[in-house]
Amino acid sequence: MTTLQEKSQLKHQRILDMALKLFTRRGFFKTSVHDIQRETQVSIGSIYHHFGNKEAIAKALLDSIEEQLFLAVTEIMSNHQSAQERCKAIISYLFEISEADPDAMHYMLYARHREFLPDEKPVCSSRPFSLMKEIVATGIEAGEIREMDLNVAAVSIFGGPIRLIFLRLDGVLEQKLPHYLDACWQSSWRGVTAQPPSW
Amino acid sequence: MTTLQEKSQLKHQRILDMALKLFTRRGFFKTSVHDIQRETQVSIGSIYHHFGNKEAIAKALLDSIEEQLFLAVTEIMSNHQSAQERCKAIISYLFEISEADPDAMHYMLYARHREFLPDEKPVCSSRPFSLMKEIVATGIEAGEIREMDLNVAAVSIFGGPIRLIFLRLDGVLEQKLPHYLDACWQSSWRGVTAQPPSW
């Protein structure tokens, strides 16, 4: 019988879900643990029993979201070989997940984690983003992407799409992100691809 | 004799300067008005006399930085005609100012203002960024930039460079931003420019 354990697990998850919602809407500093208590109906004592302190909730949230993204990227890497296919698949995935779970995306991209998680690396150095950089690196080695600084290549490919996600999260775009995928991708890729001799 | 007024003005500025420094390093919520008092040696009473409340300091800071950027962009517009020249000049300016005054850039780009300034529009809708979008729009009308959604075009041009600024502010780049200008610009512009018929 693990019913009790399961109930505890469920509570754990309920706390995380509500924290994500509140953190993205009001921000980390504007949401108190009392707020989480009120909305989840889980007592303050339990919350502290599960997480220890407020920062730890934020950290657990971040870890979980980054892990999810990391897994998605590794899966994409095993399903596609060229940098071109991989990068496009990643952008497509980011667009879809931004629509399906905007809070998670918002939290990862938009929150300044370093303000309340001082020991955290910047997003761009997190595991999934490092993977994306690796993909670009091998694309350069393979001659798919023209010779250029790695960081410049990475921002040239992903900078536009990420910016577009911000616009969407800020409510500026009318259409859903996948609607813009092809146009956006065309610009990104055309910018970094090896130049045809005639041009 | 305006010596007293001038002393007051100076104090005003000292508060703003220190607030910018503290807000960008520790974040808005982690810096107390007492911190500002301690570092500037201006009393709490004076600080509140000048600004009314803590948010107003943040707002004044934001307004001043956005105004500065707005003026720079308008100047660039009067000095250059084509979208190509204008956009490149803007990116070049952003790169330079990021090196010269990283705190200001950091504050404008990286802070989540809506978290502590709930009535503030998102950065992307601020006056200078709206101007940049207009430039892109006229570039499309003129046929300089190929036919595509305006938002997509804008993020394709500026998304990469802005991402690169983030990397620099996060200490990821070794070289100063202007060092990457040409490579970065080439990718951005090539991505959105009208396609040659042979390709």
Add this chain to the structure above:
DNA sequence: GTCTATACCTGGATAGAC
């Protein structure tokens, strides 16, 4: 593991003298 009650303190803001 879960709860209630509470300790403790930080920090925004004001009062009122100068």
Add this chain to the structure above:
DNA sequence: GTCTATCCAGGTATAGAC
């Protein structure tokens, strides 16, 4: 306009019963 002293709300975290 500037200052010091102070107020007090709200928030993190803990104690201790169940």
